[in-house]
Amino acid sequence: MVARTATLHSLDELIAAEERAFVDRQPRSGALHARAVRSLAGGVTSNWQISRPQPVFLERGEGSRIWDVDGNEYVDLHGGYGAGLAGHAHPAVVEAVRRQVARGTHFAQPNEDAVAVAENLARRFGLPTWRFMNSGTEATMDAVHLMRAATGRDLMVKIEGGYHGHHDSVQVSVMPEADEVGPAGRPHSVPSSSGVPSAISALTLVAPFNDLDSLAAILDEHAGEVAGLILEPIMMNAGIIHPDPGYLAGVKELLHAHGALLTFDEVKTGLTVGPGGVTALSGVEPDLVCLAKAIGGGLIAAAVGGSAELMEDVADGTYEMVGTFNGNPLSMAATRAMLEQVATPDAYARLATLAGRVREELSSTIAAHGLTAHVVSAGAKGCVTFSPAPVRDYRDFLELDDRFNHLHFLVQHNGGVFLPPWGKTEQWLISVQHDEADMDRFLANFERFAAGVAAAA
Ligand SMILES: Cc1ncc(COP(=O)(O)O)c(C=O)c1O
Numbered sequence: 237m238v239a240r241t242a243t244l245h246s247l248d249e250l251i252a253a254e255e256r257a258f259v260d261r262q263p264r265s266g267a268l269h270a271r272a273v274r275s276l277a278g279g280v281t282s283n284w285q286i287s288r289p290q291p292v293f294l295e296r297g298e299g300s301r302i303w304d305v306d307g308n309e310y311v312d313l314h315g316g317y318g319a320g321l322a323g324h325a326h327p328a329v330v331e332a333v334r335r336q337v338a339r340g341t342h343f344a345q346p347n348e349d350a351v352a353v354a355e356n357l358a359r360r361f362g363l364p365t366w367r368f369m370n371s372g373t374e375a376t377m378d379a380v381h382l383m384r385a386a387t388g389r390d391l392m393v394k395i396e397g398g399y400h401g402h403h404d405s406v407q408v409s410v411m412p413e414a415d416e417v418g419p420a421g422r423p424h425s426v427p428s429s430s431g432v433p434s435a436i437s438a439l440t441l442v443a444p445f446n447d448l449d450s451l452a453a454i455l456d457e458h459a460g461e462v463a464g465l466i467l468e469p470i471m472m473n474a475g476i477i478h479p480d481p482g483y484l485a486g487v488k489e490l491l492h493a494h495g496a497l498l499t500f501d502e503v504k505t506g507l508t509v510g511p512g513g514v515t516a517l518s519g520v521e522p523d524l525v526c527l528a529k530a531i532g533g534g535l536i537a538a539a540v541g542g543s544a545e546l547m548e549d550v551a552d553g554t555y556e557m558v559g560t561f562n563g564n565p566l567s568m569a570a571t572r573a574m575l576e577q578v579a580t581p582d583a584y585a586r587l588a589t590l591a592g593r594v595r596e597e598l599s600s601t602i603a604a605h606g607l608t609a610h611v612v613s614a615g616a617k618g619c620v621t622f623s624p625a626p627v628r629d630y631r632d633f634l635e636l637d638d639r640f641n642h643l644h645f646l647v648q649h650n651g652g653v654f655l656p657p658w659g660k661t662e663q664w665l666i667s668v669q670h671d672e673a674d675m676d677r678f679l680a681n682f683e684r685f686a687a688g689v690a691a692a693a
Contacts (some may be wrong), residue, residue: 247639250692254646255289261650264305265293284317287657288642292649297324300670302654310654311674315665317656318472318504321530321616322578323669329533332573333566341566349568356575357541360512361502361525365547368539368563368571372503372528373401375538376466378557379499379524380405383464385555386546387497391458392440393451393465396423397630399473400466400501400526404432408440409630410473411661420631421450445471445629446479448486455494464497464523469514472504474633475619476612476663478626484520497546499524503538506530507579508665509615533574537567583668587616590666590675594618597679605690609640612663619663620644620682636660644685651681 259266269291272279278286285291293305300323302312312320322329354366369375380392380403392405396417400406409417410428418424423442427434441458443451445467455462469484471477491498500522502513507530510517515525523546528538540557542550550557561567591613598611598620609622622640627633641659648655656662666675 247643247689247692250688251639251643251646254643254650257650258646259289261308262290262292262304262306266290268293268305284658292654292657299323299325300667300674308652310649310652311670311677312654313648313664313666313670313678314654314656315667316534317529317662318508318617318665319529319532320534320665320667321508322533322574323667324534326533326573326578326669328573328577329535329570332533332569333535336566336569339565342561342564344560346563347565347568349565349572350563353539353568353571353575356572357527357531357539360575361515361541362512362521363515363525363541364544365551366539366541367547367550367557368537368568369557369559370536370561370564370567371401371538372501372526373403374559375503375526375528375540376400376406376499376501377403378540379501379526380464380466382524382540382542382546382549382555382557383466383497383499386549387463387495389461389463389496390439391462393443393454393462393496394440395445395465395467395471395630396442397445397474397633398466398468398471398501400468400503402429404436405440406466407432408437409442414634417631417634420444421447422453444631445477446483447629448483448490451487452490455490455496459494462491462494462496464499465491466499466501466526468505469500469502469518469520469522470505470509470614472614472617472663473661474630475621475627475636475660476614476617477628477633478612478614479518480628484514484518488520488522497524498522499526501526503528504617505614507574508617511579511581511584530579531571531574532567533570533578535567535570536561536564537571578668584615587666587668590670590672591616591618593672594666594675594678598682601679601683601686605686607686607689616666617663618666622660633660640689643689644682647685647688648678648681651677651684653678653681 269279396409407429409426412426416426427437506527524542638659645655
């Protein structure tokens, strides 16, 4: 790593040097991007693929590894923004898809796999009744609609710094700037995207994470008007932020006392923190759970699970939960394989061993180099947070210097490990196909990063 040389002194210089190396390693990605900008908006297929110093065009993936169009091989800890718990081309998923693709990929009628998937999710998450859709955004949109339909109320509460997809009701205070956020105990509702009518954003109230008093005040102020609250029970779009002991149970109690409902958005946490998500880990059962990303084993799948009473509003058409590709046979075949053959107790035991080793060795490296940082993890997910103290909410997260994570991303990338390119917001995912050799490479890169940062300080 360039950072080890004593001639480079500042973080910015280290970043500039790693960015040059990054671009030099990827001439074909650079050329493809230059071509792509003429026909694809921004040269990418989602705005979050626009990353510094340039997007990486990938060619293929197998097991725990991916290859870019320049032939560089990486240990994949990006995991497609946390969807890749199965790793790439997992034999069970490949077989399920191969079988189904030859038998027809779309009917818009229910099939047996859908029933098996619903039954499996009911066992894992404890919620009896399920429906399927195609993205996390659709899942949280349906959950928000259903909470409103069931209560006959318009107001929603979400957590400051929480991301739940790109529909109107949740595009509020996702990543607000310090000069927009308002008082800590009563955050402003800050629109997070253009194109969302202010009349709709105004229906979403914002509470700080880990703060029951603030939630109680909001519910009192709007007594009888709040349909429900949606939250990530472990926040995973602001690094990783764990709930304080008792917080989730307290949220549920407050909401129910006000006749309002609770949705856990487990799109990211879902199968990645454990077999039944935070729902099973915490023992706090919400009214609705949203799943997506990892459940499809790399294919396109999402789900909403709910209490029998609430899902009866779906069954009887009080709320029309619909979609042409919902429960699509290809997705259901892959999801069934994921649940029955990939996300198994053995796989979770192996993941725990790898994740435990990573946590311990990163912590030792941090201590050895005197970095102001700590490791936060949850099951197969983890991140390094560059602060001395645990981050408890979005306001703490705002204080973090993004440059450390960006440099870490670059050093890992140039060293053959692909992390998500989004600095302090994102975290790694270990898949069921990763092994000790993958972790060796990751840890060795981190050692070089830590030595570089310590030398530059
Ligand atoms: C917690 C959470 N909810 C919902 C979504 C939206 O999912 P999708 O991108 O599949 O629409 C995301 C995406 O990152 C997410 O992290």
